Amino acid sequence: MSICLKYITIENYFNVLNLEVQPNQRNFIASNSISLAEAYVYDKNGDFIVPLAVYDEEVLVGFVMIAYDQKIGISKGNYLLFRFMIDKRFQGLGYFKPTMDAVIDFVRTEPAGKATSLWLSYEPENNQARSCYLHYGFKETGEVIENEIVAIYDLTTKN
Known part of the structure; x- marks a missing residue:
């Protein structure tokens, strides 16, 4: 297994x-078409967002x-894993791992700026995602954003 992240291009976007x-996971994640549309809008708004x-x-x-953004709270100066799907x-x-x-590795290259954390959120009912993220080393913060549980990964530690 040799995993690499590649930018979305004219050659691969349709795939x-x-x-x-x-089917039982569809309620937990937006489709990739929605995600690419969101990326376009956020990018046009001047935000850093990269679909890979x-x-x-x-x-x-x-x-x-x-x-990545400079807003308030957990997001300020940290990266967000906005989508993750296999x-x-x-x-x-x-x-997964x-x-x-x-x-x-990508986030640690600081493509949008320095950060100490990568954060994400997931639905409380998404036990599979929760298990994977916590096993990997994410820690739940106790925060809830848009009815989703927030977890954070310390980028200063080695994985």
């Missing part, structure tokens, strides 16, 4: 749009979207 999660395709060598296996065909095959490692 990214066709990635899907399992997840590849195992040349095979597209997932999609992530990373943001296509249903590749779930359960060990892609190496994909998360690639996300952490």
Whole structure:
């Protein structure tokens, strides 16, 4: 397994749009078409947001979207893992950890500025995501944003 993150381009965007999660996961994550539309709008608003395709060598296996802002609270000067999805065909095959490692490596390059944390949020009912994130090293903060549980990863630690 050799995971790399690649920018969305004219060559791969349609394949990214066709990635899907399992039917029982659809209520927990926006579709990739919504995510790419959000990325476009946020970018046009001057925000840093980058949608990335997840590849195992040349095979597209997932999609992530990373943001950074200077607003208030937990988001101030930290990165946000806005989206994380592995296509249903590749779930359960060990892609979570190496994909998360690639996300952490990308964020540590400080593409939008310095940060000490990567944060995310998930629905309280999404036990699978919660388990994966906590096992990886994210810590729940006790905060709730838009009815989602907030968890944070300390970028100053080695993964």
